[in-house]
Amino acid sequence: MSQAEKLPTLKRHKLNFAFREKLNSVPEGFRHNYCYQCSACVADCPANNYSDSFNPRLILLKAILGFEDELIAPGSEIWNCTNCYTCSERCPQDVRPVDVIIALKNLCIREGKAPALVTTVSDSVLESGMTTKVTPLAEKRRSEYGLAAIKSSPVDDIKKILEDD
Numbered sequence: 001m002s003q004a005e006k007l008p009t010l011k012r013h014k015l016n017f018a019f020r021e022k023l024n025s026v027p028e029g030f031r032h033n034y035c036y037q038c039s040a041c042v043a044d045c046p047a048n049n050y051s052d053s054f055n056p057r058l059i060l061l062k063a064i065l066g067f068e069d070e071l072i073a074p075g076s077e078i079w080n081c082t083n084c085y086t087c088s089e090r091c092p093q094d095v096r097p098v099d100v101i102i103a104l105k106n107l108c109i110r111e112g113k114a115p116a117l118v119t120t121v122s123d124s125v126l127e128s129g130m131t132t133k134v135t136p137l138a139e140k141r142r143s144e145y146g147l148a149a150i151k152s153s154p155v156d157d158i159k160k161i162l163e164d165d
């Protein structure tokens with residue numbers, strides 16, 4: 001399947017300038033304004049290579065046009081980004097597509113529209129400082145293999161850092 005065949009056709013859409021301004025207000029979100037749609041970001045993108053629905057160039061186009069309902073949603077294609085930064089290394093305009101995608105993810109979280117798994121992991125970090133729970137079995141296995149016990153994370157420091165936002 002060619003790259004052009006992978007792209008969904010964009011339905012008629014009225015520009016949503018309010019969404020563009022909202023994205024501009026998120027750190028690094030303003031960068032979408034500089035994308036001139038050259039497609040350099042797509043060439044080596046691992047998510048694009050393995051998913052027919054993920055295309056960083058199309059995500060930036062949707063941001064430019066203001067497709068808020070598609071981008072700011074639990075099922076949005078932005079959640080398929082691997083955050084590998086390959087797109088940013090290839091971009092001739094220094095748009096840093098991954099930073100725009102992260103800004104979009106932050107908007108989703110701010111508006112309570114992140115996937116349930118992201119919320120679960122975030123809650124776990126706030127509770128324990130870790131993305132997963134350490135089970136008694138994990139502790140036993142670590143001991144059997146001569147590994148050190150897992151140290152507790154500075155949860156209060158993590159919360160303080162997050163509050164400063």
